[in-house]
Amino acid sequence: MSKSGTGDVPPDTREEIMEATFRALSKHGYSNLRMRDIGEEMEMTRQVIHYHYDGKYDLMSHFLEYIIEQYEGSVEIDGDAPPREELDVRIHRCLFGPEFEDFSHWDRMKVYHELFTHAQNDERHREIFNEHYGRIRGSITEVVEDGIEQGVFRDVDAERMGQMITDLIHAARGRKLSLDQEDAPEQTWRSIDEFILDSLVREE
Template sequence: MSDSSETVSAKDTREVIMEATFRALSKHGYKDLRMRDIGEEMDLTRQVIHYHFDGKYDLLSSFLEHVIDQYEGSVEVEADADPRTELDARIDQCLFGPEFEEFGHWDRMKVYHELYTYAQNDEAHREIFDEHYDRIRGSIVEVVEEGIESGEFRDVDATLMGQLVTDVIHAARGRRISLGHEDAPEQARRAIDEFVLDSLYEA
């Protein structure tokens, strides 16, 4: 077997394990999750999991990074898109997510937020979430700064605006997941448009 074939095979196997972890976490929750539960969610033998990961904690750390990569790597904006279009795309991605063939956006966010809750007692996972938060905020700040430099937006505190938008996104997702307020993302989107993004333009 060639090296390239081995690489593709390993990548595909890890993808299968990650998706099985999604399903297992959705059914059993973080606290009660066992490696056996993940093994039962895939056709491969449980030994394959132990070959790729050094136990449950290593697997969940990789899983967390996998979830984040799925979202960060799937924002699609045309190269010549104006700053407002790019802001809209990034905010919509965070609030409504990309399309998935199986296990939809809110199923994935439910798992994400459960891990987020437990991160308060886990320094390594907290660091992963913190870096993710910084990247979301940073991407918004960067687009706002580009809009200011190009003259499309008025001069504002881009860092503070990025902070506000990111916090609204997190609060809306948490309200939908924890309190069952299904209209929270749409309400947050309208509020961001009316009270935040529209303020980028001169009156």
């Protein structure tokens, strides 16, 4: 358990610690990362990390939540947007990400996926990833359900559709990051658009 819940860490302090963690992870990787490495990336004293977090494991759990917050909080959709438009926005954001002042979307995804590879041996991180994937899948499923109710989408299994799109997004990220297939996100975006979303729309 952390010494201080996320809500108890001053926002500026939390952001500095988390962004320093990004920089340190990018340089050293997860396996070789030391708290000292994070402290060297900060203007604040390293002791502030130890004051708020119970070591590397606790910090990494909060760091993972920080990454996820950035993505889940970055999707802004007009409440009156048609279901197809909302799906486009949500899927595009998952594939290409928001813009950041420091570290690009793919810099951040590289760190995210490195932590993902360790989740099989880490119950807490696996739980955080599962919750995040559940929310992505759920948000897509909900839009599909709304489209079906409005009569603009065909009557399909919305949960299976949400799972398939979520799986495609994850596979595209993995291809780019692990296999260096730079065009994977764009290829997947075009495939989802043409083979899934176009066919999902009910014909007049």
